[in-house]
Amino acid sequence: MGIAGYKLNNQVNSQLNFLDKPIKADATTDIIYMMCPMHLLTIKKKIKEIDLDQVLAVLTDYEGALEDIPAWCEISGNEFLGVLEEEDHYTFYLRKLKE
Amino acid sequence: MKKIYMDYAGTNPTHPAVLDSMMPYFKEHFANPLSIYEPALKAREAIENARQSTASLINAKPAEIIFTSSGAESNNFALKGIAYANQKKGSHIITSRMEHHSILNTVRFLEKSGFRVTYLNVDNNGVIDPSDVEKAITDETILISLIHASPEIGTIEPIAEIAKITNKKGIIFHTDAVSSAGNIPIDVKELGVDLLTLSAHQFYGPKGAAALYLKEGTRIIPLIYGGIQEGGRRAGTENVPAIVGMGKAAELAESEMMDRIKHLAPLRNKIISNTLNKVKKVMLTGHPKERLPGHASFVVEYIEGEAMLLLLEGNGIYCASGSACTSRALKSSPVLASIGVPDHIAQGSVVFTIGQETTEEDIDYFNETFPKVIGKLREMSPFTKGWEGLEDPECTAKK
Numbered sequence: 242m243g244i245a246g247y248k249l250n251n252q253v254n255s256q257l258n259f260l261d262k263p264i265k266a267d268a269t270t271d272i273i274y275m276m277c278p279m280h281l282l283t284i285k286k287k288i289k290e291i292d293l294d295q296v297l298a299v300l301t302d303y304e305g306a307l308e309d310i311p312a313w314c315e316i317s318g319n320e321f322l323g324v325l326e327e328e329d330h331y332t333f334y335l336r337k338l339k340e
Numbered sequence: 341m342k343k344i345y346m347d348y349a350g351t352n353p354t355h356p357a358v359l360d361s362m363m364p365y366f367k368e369h370f371a372n373p374l375s376i377y378e379p380a381l382k383a384r385e386a387i388e389n390a391r392q393s394t395a396s397l398i399n400a401k402p403a404e405i406i407f408t409s410s411g412a413e414s415n416n417f418a419l420k421g422i423a424y425a426n427q428k429k430g431s432h433i434i435t436s437r438m439e440h441h442s443i444l445n446t447v448r449f450l451e452k453s454g455f456r457v458t459y460l461n462v463d464n465n466g467v468i469d470p471s472d473v474e475k476a477i478t479d480e481t482i483l484i485s486l487i488h489a490s491p492e493i494g495t496i497e498p499i500a501e502i503a504k505i506t507n508k509k510g511i512i513f514h515t516d517a518v519s520s521a522g523n524i525p526i527d528v529k530e531l532g533v534d535l536l537t538l539s540a541h542q543f544y545g546p547k548g549a550a551a552l553y554l555k556e557g558t559r560i561i562p563l564i565y566g567g568i569q570e571g572g573r574r575a576g577t578e579n580v581p582a583i584v585g586m587g588k589a590a591e592l593a594e595s596e597m598m599d600r601i602k603h604l605a606p607l608r609n610k611i612i613s614n615t616l617n618k619v620k621k622v623m624l625t626g627h628p629k630e631r632l633p634g635h636a637s638f639v640v641e642y643i644e645g646e647a648m649l650l651l652l653e654g655n656g657i658y659c660a661s662g663s664a665c666t667s668r669a670l671k672s673s674p675v676l677a678s679i680g681v682p683d684h685i686a687q688g689s690v691v692f693t694i695g696q697e698t699t700e701e702d703i704d705y706f707n708e709t710f711p712k713v714i715g716k717l718r719e720m721s722p723f724t725k726g727w728e729g730l731e732d733p734e735c736t737a738k739k
Contacts, residue, residue, distance in 0.1 A: 273559050279568060282568060
């Protein structure tokens with residue numbers, strides 16, 4: 242269940258690694274209140290700005306990100322570390338594996 | 341007959357270099373800036389250059405500039421976007437009685453939606469007292485929006501001083517700088533504001549282009565959803581020619597600002613001193629010193645503003661009575677009421693705003709004409725002996 246009662250299908254839910262606590266990130270981007278496709282465009286831009294093996298944290302309240310961000314990581318060859326569900330947003334963690 | 345435009349607070353003529361900079365984006369570089377072929381990339385590059393120039397004008401970062409269609413849109417965006425983004429933290433907004441309708445009507449809308457609004461009073465010069473801001477703040481206050489300079493009475497507000505209070509309390513602070521940006525130096529870091537509205541046609545740019553400065557890290561809810569333009573914060577295909585024109589106007593304003601002020605301030609002072617000396621029963625509205633460099637505004641007793649406008653136009657002088665919106669609606673100005681001008685005196689409001697095209701000869705002609713126009717209207721006025729029978733004869737107390 243997401244922050245606004247968003248129901249995920251089982252397949253997506255199994256890909257999501259819901260975290261209990263934050264992961265130390267090397268860079269953070271806050272795109273709360275921005276809609277699709279800003280989450281994907283922002284990740285694409287921000288991940289270019291960090292080094293290999295570094296972690297990017299993405300703050301968003303866009304529910305569609307629960308499906309899109311893990312899928313983007315798989316397609317782009319980066320590692321999806323998990324998502325932390327906070328009071329009014331999610332924090333997604335991604336590790337850069339490819340330049 | 342000589343024609344003299346004295347309504348620069350209404351709008352400015354577009355600078356010829358600004359118009360030249362825009363033309364290619366109506367013609368060969370017309371492509372949608374979101375497309376990925378070469379002509380589109382040209383348009384995209386032009387927008388980003390304009391963002392750079394606009395940011396530089398107010399010492400912001402380019403990423404902190406969101407282009408919009410007007411000052412009114414930027415003001416709506418700032419107030420609604422910040423209020424709704426922070427409604428879990430509180431529901432109290434502070435503004436003043438000096439604001440433009442795009443602020444006042446938006447906070448009225450927010451009041452209907454459950455927010456509580458405090459309207460600060462001002463002194464007789466239209467100045468907001470920073471200590472009043474401090475006193476109005478509660479634990480529920482999430483947003484303060486105050487005008488930087490009034491288009492109606494020219495007063496420049498102590499925004500930097502107020503920002504020290506809002507920053508200390510951690511409250512988001514927006515200023516409507518439509519009348520000041522591009523006309524007097526503005527540095528958002530020195531001002532200390534989180535959001536600032538500016539509009540191109542107030543500094544020789546085109547109509548249809550404006551911006552909202554949003555300090556990095558400030559969350560805002562978009563006013564217009566749709567595409568990814570302006571970083572997803574303001575959807576809609578960009579008005580490329582107007583944005584390019586705004587960028588050029590910002591570049592010119594930044595490089596020529598001090599020369600422009602040196603041109604305007606002495607001419608403005610000539611209007612003020614001549615009018616106060618030659619016209620009886622007239623009062624300067626707004627602050628005598630802390631005012632916009634090209635702005636002279638008065639209330640003239642026993643005369644109605646529209647009559648002055650018509651007779652001045654008959655003499656080739658174009659000016660305004662109150663704000664552009666108020667004068668069309670023939671309503672008493674809330675700004676004049678807020679500085680203590682009674683309703684019947686406020687009817688005699690007249691605003692003269694000058695610009696780079698205004699010459700010394702224009703002002704000499706104006707200074708000769710205006711007292712004659714008032715003399716003629718007073719001959720026709722039924723109130724030649726004063727306001728007997730009307731309310732509040734104390735209105736001249738400020739003089």
